[in-house]
Amino acid sequence: MADEPQTNEPTIPSIVSDLAGGMSTASETQNAYWLALALLSFFVIIPTYHAAVPGTPAYYELPFSLPGLDPKWFSCVSLLVLSGLIVAFAAAEANLVKSQVLARRTIHDIWGWGDDGKRQMAYLDELRKPSLTHVSSMTRNIVLYPFIKTMVLAVWIGLPGAALWFAASRFFGSRLTLHGVFWTRLMWLVCAAAMVAAFLALFYAALHELRYVFGAQSPLRHAPRGPIAQTQAAEPGAAAPVPGGADASVAEAGGGAGGE
Numbered sequence: 001m002a003d004e005p006q007t008n009e010p011t012i013p014s015i016v017s018d019l020a021g022g023m024s025t026a027s028e029t030q031n032a033y034w035l036a037l038a039l040l041s042f043f044v045i046i047p048t049y050h051a052a053v054p055g056t057p058a059y060y061e062l063p064f065s066l067p068g069l070d071p072k073w074f075s076c077v078s079l080l081v082l083s084g085l086i087v088a089f090a091a092a093e094a095n096l097v098k099s100q101v102l103a104r105r106t107i108h109d110i111w112g113w114g115d116d117g118k119r120q121m122a123y124l125d126e127l128r129k130p131s132l133t134h135v136s137s138m139t140r141n142i143v144l145y146p147f148i149k150t151m152v153l154a155v156w157i158g159l160p161g162a163a164l165w166f167a168a169s170r171f172f173g174s175r176l177t178l179h180g181v182f183w184t185r186l187m188w189l190v191c192a193a194a195m196v197a198a199f200l201a202l203f204y205a206a207l208h209e210l211r212y213v214f215g216a217q218s219p220l221r222h223a224p225r226g227p228i229a230q231t232q233a234a235e236p237g238a239a240a241p242v243p244g245g246a247d248a249s250v251a252e253a254g255g256g257a258g259g260e
Contacts, residue, residue, distance in 0.1 A: 015110070016120055019103040020127035026096040027131040033089040034132060034156065040085060041163030044078050075170035076191060082167050083194035086160050090201035096131060097212045132156070133209075149213045157206045164202070168195045 047069070048061045062069065103124060111117040133152050135145070171191055 015106070016123045017127055019099075019106060020124050023096070023099045023103055023124075024127075024129035026092070026099045027129050027134075030089070030092040030096045031132050033085065033092045037082075037085050037089050037160050037163075040078075040082055041159050044082060044163040044167050047074070071170070072174040075167060075174045076187070079164075079167040079171045079191050080194050082160070082164055083198035086164060086198040087201045089160070090205040093205040094208050097208050100212065146213050150210070153206065153209050153213075156209075157202055161199075161202050164195065164198050 043062065046062075104121075107117055107120045107124070111120050133149070133156055135148050135152060
């Protein structure tokens with residue numbers, strides 16, 4: 001019995017499910033970081049400051065009847081922890097956008113943005129685990145999608161940004177000192193560097209997402225069929241390789257934005 005001819009064209013289940021799996025992993029990581037960041041932001045913004053009175057030092061009153069905290073050390077520790085978590089969240093956000101761009105460009109390379117490409121994107125949306133900011137399934141309107149996505153991102157980025165501002169304002173107004181001028185200055189330098197890094201990370205995450213949002217409405221959606229589809233149409237039964245391979249798609253994904 002003759003062996004069936006081998007082809008290196010990827011099947012729909014394998015390549016689409018692999019892309020969906022990568023996006024799902026990135027989405028789960030990003031969601032976990034943001035939920036942790038939202039919880040920490042809540043504990044940074046909500047506490048009420050109580051000034052010192054005779055016999056009672058100043059303290060921050062936490063919700064849920066938790067013990068009060070020393071204002072100076074609370075502001076310092078919360079700023080450092082919040083800054084570190086924001087940087088980690090921004091890295092996870094960038095990785096998610098990269099995986100989404102890679103999926104979109106890979107599908108475009110293979111199937112184009114005709115009916116075949118749209119069908120594969122629909123499969124991808126069904127197979128992936130969505131992130132907390134995934135709104136493309138709700139609307140594909142070229143005007144409504146960027147507007148809704150931008151409003152979601154305002155909360156997505158605004159909440160940790162507001163918490164970081166609160167923490168930084170409290171720390172730099174606390175006049176916290178350590179034993180010795182050197183250690184005091186070092187602590188202030190570290191906190192200032194952490195604050196700047198966190199604000200830059202938030203700006204980077206917002207910029208990356210906005211490029212992605214408005215890139216989703218680019219003319220690439222109206223491009224013709226992909227190279228594999230064109231080759232098969234020209235030569236029925238001919239097998240064509242994936243254009244550029246996975247490495248080329250990764251390289252392209254690093255240089256531009258795509259859509260959900």
